[in-house]
Amino acid sequence: MAGPYAECAPAAVGQKRQQFGSRFLSDPARVFHHNAWDNVEWSEEQAAAAERKVRENSTQRVCQDKQVDYEINAHKYWNDFYKIHENGFFKDRHWLFTEFPELAPGQSQDHLEDLPSDNKRSEVPECRTSEDGPGLKIEQHKCSSNSLEHETQTAPVEENVTQKLNHLEICADEFPGSSATYRILEVGCGVGNTVFPILQTNNDPGLFVYCCDFSSTAIELVQTNSAYDPCRCFAFVHDLCDEDQSYPVPTSSLDIIILIFVLSAVVPDKMQKAINRLSRLLKPGGMMLLRDYGRHDMAQLRFKKGQCLSENFYVRGDGTRVYFFTQDELDTLFTTAGLEKVQNLVDRRLQVNRGKQLTMYRVWIQCKYRKPLLSSAG
Numbered sequence: 132m133a134g135p136y137a138e139c140a141p142a143a144v145g146q147k148r149q150q151f152g153s154r155f156l157s158d159p160a161r162v163f164h165h166n167a168w169d170n171v172e173w174s175e176e177q178a179a180a181a182e183r184k185v186r187e188n189s190t191q192r193v194c195q196d197k198q199v200d201y202e203i204n205a206h207k208y209w210n211d212f213y214k215i216h217e218n219g220f221f222k223d224r225h226w227l228f229t230e231f232p233e234l235a236p237g238q239s240q241d242h243l244e245d246l247p248s249d250n251k252r253s254e255v256p257e258c259r260t261s262e263d264g265p266g267l268k269i270e271q272h273k274c275s276s277n278s279l280e281h282e283t284q285t286a287p288v289e290e291n292v293t294q295k296l297n298h299l300e301i302c303a304d305e306f307p308g309s310s311a312t313y314r315i316l317e318v319g320c321g322v323g324n325t326v327f328p329i330l331q332t333n334n335d336p337g338l339f340v341y342c343c344d345f346s347s348t349a350i351e352l353v354q355t356n357s358a359y360d361p362c363r364c365f366a367f368v369h370d371l372c373d374e375d376q377s378y379p380v381p382t383s384s385l386d387i388i389i390l391i392f393v394l395s396a397v398v399p400d401k402m403q404k405a406i407n408r409l410s411r412l413l414k415p416g417g418m419m420l421l422r423d424y425g426r427h428d429m430a431q432l433r434f435k436k437g438q439c440l441s442e443n444f445y446v447r448g449d450g451t452r453v454y455f456f457t458q459d460e461l462d463t464l465f466t467t468a469g470l471e472k473v474q475n476l477v478d479r480r481l482q483v484n485r486g487k488q489l490t491m492y493r494v495w496i497q498c499k500y501r502k503p504l505l506s507s508a509g
């Protein structure tokens with residue numbers, strides 16, 4: 132089923148995974164011949180009908196008290212979501228590497244095609260201790276890893292060499308993954324459906340992957356996954372909107388930050404500051420990668436009256452929230468944070484349920500923005 136969070140997999144032609152945008156519907160009579168069609172053109176009537184639907188479902192707004200509750204308790208609603216679904220909801224996404232080859236530079240596509248889709252089938256040896264729980268444990272990062280020992284580059288440091296990480300003071304040259312040569316952070320990682328494929332696919336010995344989510348239930352599921360290896364990965368609870376909470380890495384230390392269907396879960400007036408803070412963590416030349424809901428995606432049109440919080444921002448039945456972006460809005464968020472556009476595309480897909488003869492018009496936006504080599508923005 133195409134659930135509220137369902138998102139797409141790219142067309143696979145033969146055994147090769149292709150980038151989005153390579154199967155076109157030229158003959159409408161053939162619509163049920165495949166599961167999905169790329170770059171579907173919307174007719175004027177269809178676009179106008181979508182506008183009307185959004186106007187209709189936005190007329191009645193959620194009352195202020197409920198809005199405050201959804202904001203203050205946002206992490207609890209997501210905790211409840213993960214308590215129900217555990218790690219069975221979001222699918223692993225090996226398409227990530229065709230869309231975002233930056234996550235596994237130098238890996239051949241043929242190799243990626245062979246990957247299992249079950250994130251528990253990792254061959255990566257475990258070295259964390261059995262008492263590892265959802266909380267941060269600095270000991271976790273003392274595992275010896277030959278793979279990370281060859282690098283001595285020290286990143287510039289935010290504020291006087293030390294940072295607060297929950298109750299722990301960590302030195303700039305002691306932060307988790309400090310000896311890595313390629314650092315990826317996934318924000319809003321959920322139960323690790325992006326992180327585990329990265330760890331399985333990217334066999335660069337200098338790789339270190341950070342992942343965070345404000346749902347402690349989700350992070351616990353990541354940390355207790357058999358593929359979680361604290362020598363290569365650090366999962367931590369973090370609210371990307373919390374201005375008082377710092378990330379456990381220094382400024383200008385990350386190569387890649389990835390946001391998959393997470394920015395849309397954030398209240399719009401907190402998005403810019405969240406992106407600004409993340410941007411500071413990127414190395415010059417580092418990239419922010421995003422895939423998220425686009426304006427008039429099927430999920431937006433399906434909302435009923437009374438679920439709208441503010442323009443294009445809605446609450447689902449389970450209390451989790453979702454925003455539907457335009458390309459321009461995302462461009463403004465990233466460029467205001469001092470990043471330069473590498474890619475900003477809209478992926479309009481027609482998904483087809485051949486059994487039920489249903490058509491579903493999905494709209495996703497995919498962005499890549501780079502921190503300039505000579506950056507004036509912090």
Ligand SMILES: C[S@@+](CC[C@H](N)C(=O)[O-])C[C@H]1O[C@@H](n2cnc3c(N)ncnc32)[C@H](O)[C@@H]1O
Pocket residue numbers: 136205209221318319320321322323324325343344345346349369370371372390391392393396397
């Ligand atoms: C739609 S899910 C996507 C999860 C994951 N990125 C994936 O693609 O499987 C959105 C995720 O963002 C997390 N999230 C929402 N708001 C957040 C915030 N302010 N800080 C950190 N994580 C947040 C939720 O807990 C949830 O795991």
